[in-house]
Amino acid sequence: RNYATSAQRNPMFSSVNSDDIVHFKSILGDKYVIEDKDKLDDANTDWLRKFKGSSKLMLQPRTTEEVSQILKYCNSRRIAVVPQGGNTGLVGGSIPVFDEVIINTSRMHKIVSFDKVSGVLVCEAGCVLENLISFLDNEGFIMPLDLGAKGSCQIGGNISTNAGGLRLVRYGSLHGTVLGLEAVLADGTILDMLGTLRKDNTGYDLKHLFIGSEGSLGLITKISILTPPKLSSVNLAFLACSDYRSCQKLLLEAKRKLGEILSAYEFLDAQSLDLALKHLEGARNPLPPLMHNFYVLIETTGSDETSDKQKLEAFLLDSLESGLISDGVLAQDIQQASSFWHIREGIPEALLKAGGVYKYDLSLPVEKMYDIVEEMRTRLGSAANVVGYGHLGDGNLHLNISVPQYDNTILAQIEPFVYEWTSKHHGSISAEHGLGFTKADKIYYSKSLETVQLMASIKKLMDPHGILNPYKVLPPSSLTS
Ligand code: FAD
Ligand code: 2HG
Ligand code: ZN
Incomplete structure (x- = not known):
């Protein structure tokens, strides 16, 4: 499907002409001004293969200065652009809606510095998350975020979406761990906010505007992030629960009894496990194939192998005895742990292989969270x-x-x-994926009119011609008034 079915191209934007191409080549050289159809096909298509833009041009800058020159020119010519990292976003934010120029950050992949004392990493926005994880592993540190798309997603994309992932429960959101940013505004101004301090209350902390703004306020070129030391003992359990209430109670117990070492608490229902086992290469059920309704992964990360393991084992035994879990297995080595993670992290891929998928990424009070799944099953019957x-x-x-x-x-x-239900229960219609194109017009389910108006004023102040990632995040109607 084309985006064009549900949006209208803003006639204020210019189309790219041959003089523009000549100009971009003078900035980047011929090789990184891409007009090749196959390459553009990929860059125009989102990870879900649900939408397709029709950009005829992708630019691949290497430096902040080049990004600045590109944006300055686009701003003066009213050429709309879409920043693109690993193109793994799930809300149609990273591809053009019409013919916007794609500015892809893949060539900006240098690590600038790493301070082993403070654990502060400074790098360019195009670094692939998995490469940062490997780099830090050699230094005895870890990234404070981890997600299934790590092999392709880039840190600039992660920060622009304020990605959550599997470790947020332990290390918090990127609003806490990102210490500084360098970003280029729509008019080419380079904003140096690349601080490396944990504390700095000198005025408004503007970096937060860029975290989670999905490329609508500026293009992030460098980042500084606080990374935790790698601890020696990591354990992972794959558990079965008979009902959702048990998953919930188990979470409270885990926080109480494993609090200081808890590093992930993920759940999946039986239907998710079935899909993963059916569609993921090499996926095996970690437990004997009995009927359980829910599965929970609990990861602990600590510094004392013996006591951490004892603590987790005692917790699991108690939970078995009290009936909170009906079965469970503790990974015996790294291979087994990664096979457990493969199941959880692979669910989006399994869903993609199964056919079409409607995705909702909801924040909800934990006790209400699974009700919407059950209500949806009742509504849809065997149709889905x-x-x-x-x-x-x-x-x-x-x-x-x-x-x-x-x-x-x-x-x-x-x-x-689904949106009305979420709003009624004081949830958020986007917990971690952002609004992108698919959910821009749904923003009012989670934000008040006054809040959206202030967001629109900020957008207009920072990007008066609206060239940065148009049609995304904010509904176009909020920007015209
Ligand atoms: P892209 O998809 O390229 O872009 C995402 C958005 O950021 C777009 O709006 C784009 O315009 C903007 N952008 C990209 N780079 C920049 C930049 N340098 N400056 C300004 N704007 C920029 N998300 C989670 O939160 N938690 C998860 O656990 C999680 N798991 C995932 C698992 C899979 C298998 C997949 C496919 C996705 C998952 N995601 C998850 C979605 C998540 O948003 C992305 O994976 C990731 O954060 C996006 O990074 P990216 O480099 O691919 O960005
Ligand atoms: C995950 O946690 C990702 O696996 C993707 O955020 C979620 O595909 C999804 O719905
Ligand atoms: Zn997620």
């Missing part, structure tokens, strides 16, 4: 496979509705119901 999984420790449900093919009558059964 409704699955629920996610970051239970953070109150973040990934409600996914898998269908053989996209079907507007099914969609009409899902939306606006």
